Amino acid sequence: MSTGKGPLRLGTRKSLMATTQSQGVADALTRLTGHAVELVGVTTQGDVSKALLAQMGGTGVFVNALRDKILSGEVDFAVHSLKDLPTSETPGIKLAATPLRDDPRDALCGPSKLADLPRGARVGTGSPRRVAQLRALRPDLEIVPIRGNADTRLRKITDGELDAIVLAHAGLKRIGRLAEVGEVFDTDQMLPAPGQGSLALECRSDRDDLRELLAAVDDAATRRAVTAERTILAVLEAGCSAPVGTYAAEVDEELHLTATVAAIDGSRQIRMSASGHPDAAEQIGRDLAARMLAQGADQLMGERE
Numbered sequence: 001m002s003t004g005k006g007p008l009r010l011g012t013r014k015s016l017m018a019t020t021q022s023q024g025v026a027d028a029l030t031r032l033t034g035h036a037v038e039l040v041g042v043t044t045q046g047d048v049s050k051a052l053l054a055q056m057g058g059t060g061v062f063v064n065a066l067r068d069k070i071l072s073g074e075v076d077f078a079v080h081s082l083k084d085l086p087t088s089e090t091p092g093i094k095l096a097a098t099p100l101r102d103d104p105r106d107a108l109c110g111p112s113k114l115a116d117l118p119r120g121a122r123v124g125t126g127s128p129r130r131v132a133q134l135r136a137l138r139p140d141l142e143i144v145p146i147r148g149n150a151d152t153r154l155r156k157i158t159d160g161e162l163d164a165i166v167l168a169h170a171g172l173k174r175i176g177r178l179a180e181v182g183e184v185f186d187t188d189q190m191l192p193a194p195g196q197g198s199l200a201l202e203c204r205s206d207r208d209d210l211r212e213l214l215a216a217v218d219d220a221a222t223r224r225a226v227t228a229e230r231t232i233l234a235v236l237e238a239g240c241s242a243p244v245g246t247y248a249a250e251v252d253e254e255l256h257l258t259a260t261v262a263a264i265d266g267s268r269q270i271r272m273s274a275s276g277h278p279d280a281a282e283q284i285g286r287d288l289a290a291r292m293l294a295q296g297a298d299q300l301m302g303e304r305e
């Protein structure tokens with residue numbers, strides 16, 4: 001390794017969620033390769049800004065500071081939540097591994113299940129994808145835009161400000177808050193963000209030796225599933241703030257992909273599925289996105305609040 005004999009330096013955001021997932025990857029790499037890995041905390045624009053993420057132009061706010069440290073050589077690689085990565089490639093940076101995915105589903109946090117919430121209950125989420133699908137399921141709910149880290153959001157339930165909030169199951173698990181989940185949404189009810197629950201390891205594209213080493217924690221089936229999902233996002237030219245949900249998984253050596261584009265007011269949803277050979281993940285995503293566009297997906301996405 002060109003880092004000499006010292007440990008590999010893993011750049012990470014400093015939040016509990018980020019350091020937990022980074023430490024998990026560090027431990028797995030050490031176990032599988034024998035290399036020591038050291039976490040290097042990096043503050044990103046997304047941690048500093050108080051603006052609603054959806055208003056910040058969505059994609060990439062957590063990612064750029066980490067990529068800068070990779071490009072400058074201050075760190076060797078970074079671990080991101082895959083759903084926070086823009087679909088466009090960044091010059092000089094390569095996706096080196098996608099480890100085995102955690103539960104990709106969304107979870108309703110709070111004491112009750114969705115069906116048991118009283119009429120007009122207050123449910124917090126800042127994600128247009130979650131808003132649109134929640135409104136389709138329960139048009140009577142009052143959706144309250146919220147921001148901040150998971151801890152801040154969860155406190156609004158115990159404070160009585162909100163009846164429930166929606167967060168990713170994977171993130172809740174990483175910060176040890178699964179006990180606060182009232183219901184895990186089935187993907188029939190709510191399709192997750194493309195790549196949700198999956199991590200992404202990135203390093204400089206000129207470091208073939210390092211990429212080979214990081215590949216030790218790659219999971220090929222996860223890579224195929226998230227490739228299909230993110231191709232939908234790329235073809236629809238949507239970001240993480242778009243009302244686009246997807247879910248792909250392999251069953252009996254077939255890759256099944258379902259995707260939705262939903263009007264933010266919950267009035268209309270395009271939801272379609274496709275399947276095929278897992279090695280054709282990208283093509284399955286392309287074809288499904290084309291079919292969704294033919295049904296008017298771009299018009300639905302344009303209907304923002």
Ligand SMILES: NCc1[nH]cc(CCC(=O)O)c1CC(=O)O
Nearest residue numbers: 081084167168170171196197198
């Ligand atoms: N947008 C922030 C973000 N990025 C990744 C996760 C959760 C972990 C994951 O999906 O991998 C979250 C929080 C959430 O959406 O609840």
